[in-house]
Amino acid sequence: MLLESVLLDGNPDMKTWIVVSVAAILGLGVGVGSALVRLEQAPWDGSAAPTKPNESAATIPTGPHPTAVAETDKHDFGALDSHATGRHSFVIKNTGQAVLKLTKGSTSCKCTASLLGDNAESADVPTGGSTEVTLEWKGKGFKGPFNQTATINTNDPEHPRLTFTISGRIVTAVSIAPTNLVLSGITAGEPATGELKLFGYLEKPLKITGYEVTDKTTADKFDLAFEPLPPEEIAKEQDARSGQIVRVTVKPGLPLGAFQQKIVLKTDAENAPTVEIPVQGTISSEIAIIGSGWDDGRQILSLGTVSSQAGLERTIRILVRGPERNDVKIKPLSATPSLLQVETGIPTEWQGGQVVQIPLTVRIPKGARPAHYLGTDEDKLAQITLETTHSKAPQLRLLVRFAVVN
Template structure:
């Protein structure tokens, strides 16, 4: 037997052996075919689609309605008309919604051929939005319109706008109070959504802060692009304010109900004042800030950080082991008598304060005093923006009876 014949015989034997092993595996190692999963059926609650016609025909002239501009807290509604132009009754069911959706009454959720129903969508924005959109889904048994998407959209603005304010919040700044004469600020509050509203009162916890108001003139309303509003004059009496910066609040009470119901506002320009719960009416807050310099002027020495608007002295960071001391100059006008401290309140009590008259200073209208603030060596401590140290003085000056210094610092471990 030659070499070629031997080689051929061996190849045949190997192939036969492999085939035998493979056949011996049996069907147990083969994956049995899995049964096909049934196609998910639609929700049982949805109207059933007939297997053959005739069919209903769901028609909505417009599926999108734009409210335009509306106010935060105001409820507006729009009624979509759904008509059945088919040959058999149209079955209707409400699906998911992102707003309030109401279907008009119908028998057995069915709309007869040639008849129609109203679908009312209502939305009450909770915050100002440049653009909002809400959707309601309506299921039907129309095979071509099994899901109808109805949409409402628009822009939500703050109901009341203040001059000098943003997003309905008023922040007014009074002129600097440098003498004992009252200072005033003229502002306004108005709306483009209400035909009218009333300010019932303006209140303040600060006795020296008063406010008066009167309706805006037609010319002023036109300039503000408003339908109704008021001019508000805020007046501050310097004799009843401590020296330094201040921030006070005015509470404006109105007859505007907290709940701007859809019935009272079928349109952004509609308003109804027939409400029976004045305690639930809206109030607004005006933040009034200013600076009372009075007859006192503080001049810091080089390297000392002093804010005259807030009367805050910032000592910065320093070693608790060494402590820190700074000196400022205080010039006083409006009295010929030396400035005396009638009473003082210092917090924390380890903070040291000293006031000394500079007898060498020559002026016919002013007096100069040296102010010294010191934090003695001690344990590390921090007095930041939220817990400033304070030096509150009661003086004999007729126009500076109360002076309050605030001190910020952080003493660190060495």
């Protein structure tokens, strides 16, 4: 009734005010009513309204919860021996107000293992407590830098995952440079010395505790000496922490021709107790050899593959120069295998008497049993040793490569 009387009054400004007021009153009434209905269905507990999944507001824990704190999450092993297993433990503390639950997560490769306690899959850390997570890296079969991770899952709402990283470089415990020693053109009757560098890559300084010359027939002709490698030389080798200079001296008395020896160094490195050094060279003098199949650089006579039914005979020449050339006598001392037949001929003058040449005949007789002395491994070749009366070359040694087939 009030509304009707006002509208009939004919005042246009009053009409507008009344309409707006009524709309506002109606909207307020609807809103209050909706709120009352919601309160009846879900009473308000005083907390803020939850955010929608796509809203950017951070989750705020409500009530007691654990807090995972890692003292550090990275460890660099530095240089790690390829035979060793690197292991480092990270500490996780629970500084929260509830039990912290930890479980193993993923690792970046099979070489890294995350451990909780005694290799357990999970661990519970009480308030104020701590536990260790151990990461392991096995360097076997690997060389160079590595960087690996392991993840631990937690029930800490602010840190649901902890990632730990280990890094370093896999190196050998010991190396030697060069890897073999070559002493070419040693003059008979004179000593010769070669030098190598032995590097240690581990924290403990490398020490040489002894050595062995493996071929006992000429072992007394080799002598070794050691001294620390200067710091500036060690610095030139990446990751090296210590080093030794190894000097190998070949004393007079080895037979003329090619020689081979193997020296085994003994060290205090747990994973590299021995280091092998192949040694090879040539003893030369006023005596030389020429002829078909003769390799003067390697001092090897190649006879090829020989038929047992046909056999083989090869004659080469021994040349003698110098003041002793007319007085030198040469004769076979030994041949291995015994099927090799060796004999020397009558000396003759050559090049106007400046050189004396002595024929040397090597024979594989008909009917010889099958044999194999081919290949590149000089230790497995046949060998002929000659005895001479030359003052600086009491022996000549020739390696022979051949095979006998039926």
